[in-house]
Amino acid sequence: xxxxVCVKQVPDAKNIRIDPVTNTLQRQGVESIVxxxxxxxxxxxxxxxxxxxxxxxxxxxxxxQAESVLREALSYGAxxxxxxxxRAFAGADTLATAKTLAACVRRLSPFDLVIxxxxxxxxxxxxVGPALAQSLDIPHVAFVGTMEGVEAGCLTVQRMMDDGYDxxxxxxxxxxxxxxxxxxxxxxxxKGKMRAKKQPVPVWGLxxxxxAEDQVGLKGSATWxxxxxxxxxxxxxxxxxGDPDTQAANLLKRLKEDQVVKLA
Amino acid sequence: MDYFLxxxxxxxxxxxxxxxESRIVPSRAELDEKSEFPHEIMKDLAQSDLFGITIPEEFxxxxxxxxxxxxxxxxxxxxxxxxxxxxxxSGLGAYxxxxxxxxxxxxxxxxxxxxxxxxxxxALTESTAGSDAGGIMTTAxxxxxxxxxxxxxxWITNGGEADIYSVFVVTDKAKGARxxxxxxxxxxxxxxxxxxxxxxxxxxxxxxxxxxxxxCRIPKDRIIRKQGAGFLVAMKxxxxxxxxxxxxxxxxxxxxLDEAVKYAKxxxxxxxxxxxxxxxxxxxxxxxxxxxxxxxxxxxxxxxMDAGAGDTSKVSAMAKLFPTEMAMKVTTDAVQILGGCGYxxxxxxxxxxxxxxxLQIYEGTNQIQRNVIGQALNxxxxxxx
Numbered sequence: 001x002x003x004x005v006c007v008k009q010v011p012d013a014k015n016i017r018i019d020p021v022t023n024t025l026q027r028q029g030v031e032s033i034v035x036x037x038x039x040x041x042x043x044x045x046x047x048x049x050x051x052x053x054x055x056x057x058x059x060x061x062x063x064x065q066a067e068s069v070l071r072e073a074l075s076y077g078a079x080x081x082x083x084x085x086x087r088a089f090a091g092a093d094t095l096a097t098a099k100t101l102a103a104c105v106r107r108l109s110p111f112d113l114v115i116x117x118x119x120x121x122x123x124x125x126x127x128v129g130p131a132l133a134q135s136l137d138i139p140h141v142a143f144v145g146t147m148e149g150v151e152a153g154c155l156t157v158q159r160m161m162d163d164g165y166d167x168x169x170x171x172x173x174x175x176x177x178x179x180x181x182x183x184x185x186x187x188x189x190x191k192g193k194m195r196a197k198k199q200p201v202p203v204w205g206l207x208x209x210x211x212a213e214d215q216v217g218l219k220g221s222a223t224w225x226x227x228x229x230x231x232x233x234x235x236x237x238x239x240x241x242g243d244p245d246t247q248a249a250n251l252l253k254r255l256k257e258d259q260v261v262k263l264a
Numbered sequence: 265m266d267y268f269l270x271x272x273x274x275x276x277x278x279x280x281x282x283x284x285e286s287r288i289v290p291s292r293a294e295l296d297e298k299s300e301f302p303h304e305i306m307k308d309l310a311q312s313d314l315f316g317i318t319i320p321e322e323f324x325x326x327x328x329x330x331x332x333x334x335x336x337x338x339x340x341x342x343x344x345x346x347x348x349x350x351x352x353x354s355g356l357g358a359y360x361x362x363x364x365x366x367x368x369x370x371x372x373x374x375x376x377x378x379x380x381x382x383x384x385x386x387a388l389t390e391s392t393a394g395s396d397a398g399g400i401m402t403t404a405x406x407x408x409x410x411x412x413x414x415x416x417x418x419w420i421t422n423g424g425e426a427d428i429y430s431v432f433v434v435t436d437k438a439k440g441a442r443x444x445x446x447x448x449x450x451x452x453x454x455x456x457x458x459x460x461x462x463x464x465x466x467x468x469x470x471x472x473x474x475x476x477x478x479x480c481r482i483p484k485d486r487i488i489r490k491q492g493a494g495f496l497v498a499m500k501x502x503x504x505x506x507x508x509x510x511x512x513x514x515x516x517x518x519x520x521l522d523e524a525v526k527y528a529k530x531x532x533x534x535x536x537x538x539x540x541x542x543x544x545x546x547x548x549x550x551x552x553x554x555x556x557x558x559x560x561x562x563x564x565x566x567x568x569m570d571a572g573a574g575d576t577s578k579v580s581a582m583a584k585l586f587p588t589e590m591a592m593k594v595t596t597d598a599v600q601i602l603g604g605c606g607y608x609x610x611x612x613x614x615x616x617x618x619x620x621x622x623l624q625i626y627e628g629t630n631q632i633q634r635n636v637i638g639q640a641l642n643x644x645x646x647x648x649x
Binding site for chain 1: 272275286308312313326
């Protein structure tokens with residue numbers, strides 16, 4: 001199988017800070033890590049590669065220092081890595097990011113499966129995976145918790161839902177985004193780490209991806225960040241027990257007590 | 265202190281530390297409490313290639329030396345001394361094959377040990393033979409193309425979990441130490457079984473069992489080196505393995521020091537953190553100094569051995585003796601600094617203190633180490649006249 005796994009460098013959530021003046025994420029002096037969900041994506045990819053053979057390429061869009069997350073992915077056993085880095089990519093929203101990643105995946109064709117973590121822990125949008133599938137014009141399944149198997153060009157997966165899971169067969173090539181139920185990421189190996197230090201990681205920019213400046217970065221974005229703020233805490237919440245009649249009676253009683261409703 | 269580790273050594277340190285912090289530390293209290301064998305952690309260590317450190321590359325290992333092994337063992341032991349015992353015992357079981365095995369034996373067994381697919385174990389101790397290796401009663405008698413083993417081995421680390429055992433038996437009782445022979449026994453060999461799992465004071469994540477040989481038949485090509493070479497094989501193995509026990513001591517003592525300093529900085533008495541009291545500072549200063557001195561000794565001996573130093577029995581014994589005495593003292597002092605908290609199972613230092621005790625006992629008691637050092641001194645000064 002020819003696999004592509006997308007990873008993102010994010011600030012370590014353990015010590016995240018918001019700049020009180022600019023209201024944006026403070027990235028300076030904060031340690032960067034591989035987005036934790038992307039490690040699950042990498043593990044899913046490595047298991048498929050180990051079972052079916054083939055090649056696993058890991059890609060990331062980011063500043064030059066994002067190369068470190070690609071080297072980390074190589075130490076876990078990824079075969080190759082490509083960094084998408086160009087000044088023009090700066091300020092990309094999920095749409096522009098997906099288009100840039102799509103151009104990279106196309107250049108890596110033919111591919112069987114693209115795997116992403118369900119979301120990045122900094123932006124938390126969970127949009128880039130599905131948007132990437134859209135850009136590539138391939139089917140996708142989000143929130144995959146289990147891969148059941150590959151047969152006749154179809155991958156069968158379990159999509160985790162709030163109240164259970166759906167079993168979905170998807171024709172390859174396809175894209176999946178994975179959740180942590182997919183299985184604990186393995187530890188890196190000594191041989192992997194030594195190889196990762198030396199292996200070349202090519203950097204692809206606008207030119208290599210054959211993209212125009214207005215398709216990427218801030219210019220290619222359909223959205224922009226207006227403001228980042230800490231949300232107001234929600235009010236007190238309460239869950240009422242009992243059968244529907246009791247719940248309704250209690251609800252009405254409470255609404256009257258709090259003078260939300262007045263009945264004549 | 266910067267020991268100017270090589271790139272490979274730094275990689276091993278980071279990798280072992282990552283496994284210790286992410287896999288071992290979160291589960292060590294439960295493994296200790298339940299006396300549970302760390303199967304999952306062994307899989308992680310197998311995945312990491314660390315089981316192959318001292319095994320030559322042509323047999324699937326990393327082809328590195330005693331120093332790299334010490335760096336790995338130290339970090340794993342910093343996470344849990346019991347897990348480190350399991351890991352190091354596999355290396356101990358492999359050493360007789362690495363050092364004295366035939367080409368065929370190396371080809372057959374070392375790749376499985378290097379990949380972590382199989383654990384190895386080292387079986388010398390018996391009810392009548394511990395410090396006195398001459399007291400071995402387990403016999404092996406040649407019968408056609410097979411050796412027939414009878415007897416039992418006691419307190420064998422990885423017993424029952426390991427697939428490959430380096431076993432020391434008597435082939436000629438009349439010859440004393442020259443009548444001892446090392447053999448490879450496989451878990452599946454007929455007539456080989458295991459006794460009960462021991463309930464230990466510390467290193468409870470590791471497993472310790474009796475090995476029972478009841479007319480156990482093994483092919484005669486399982487002999488290591490040659491008949492009668494058992495004592496030499498055991499002593500050479502210990503020369504290589506003892507700095508590893510020292511590294512375990514450095515790891516567990518470092519962990520205890522880390523906990524003690526962390527606690528002393530946050531525990532407030534008389535309205536100040538207790539680290540501001542000279543009485544506590546001096547204890548911590550002594551602990552830190554002795555941990556560093558032990559580490560320096562272990563690294564120095566390991567590097568000397570890897571550089572091809574000749575007779576290393578004396579310094580190898582020193583690299584076990586000093587760090588393990590140090591670890592007992594430092595872990596006990598850590599419990600003292602944590603006070604009531606230190607004595608409680610909720611905090612990790614009482615476990616470190618229980619774990620540290622075994623290091624003064626196994627792989628040659630510290631009294632035996634002193635014998636080795638003393639005898640070497642006697643020889644050296646006789647030569648000097």
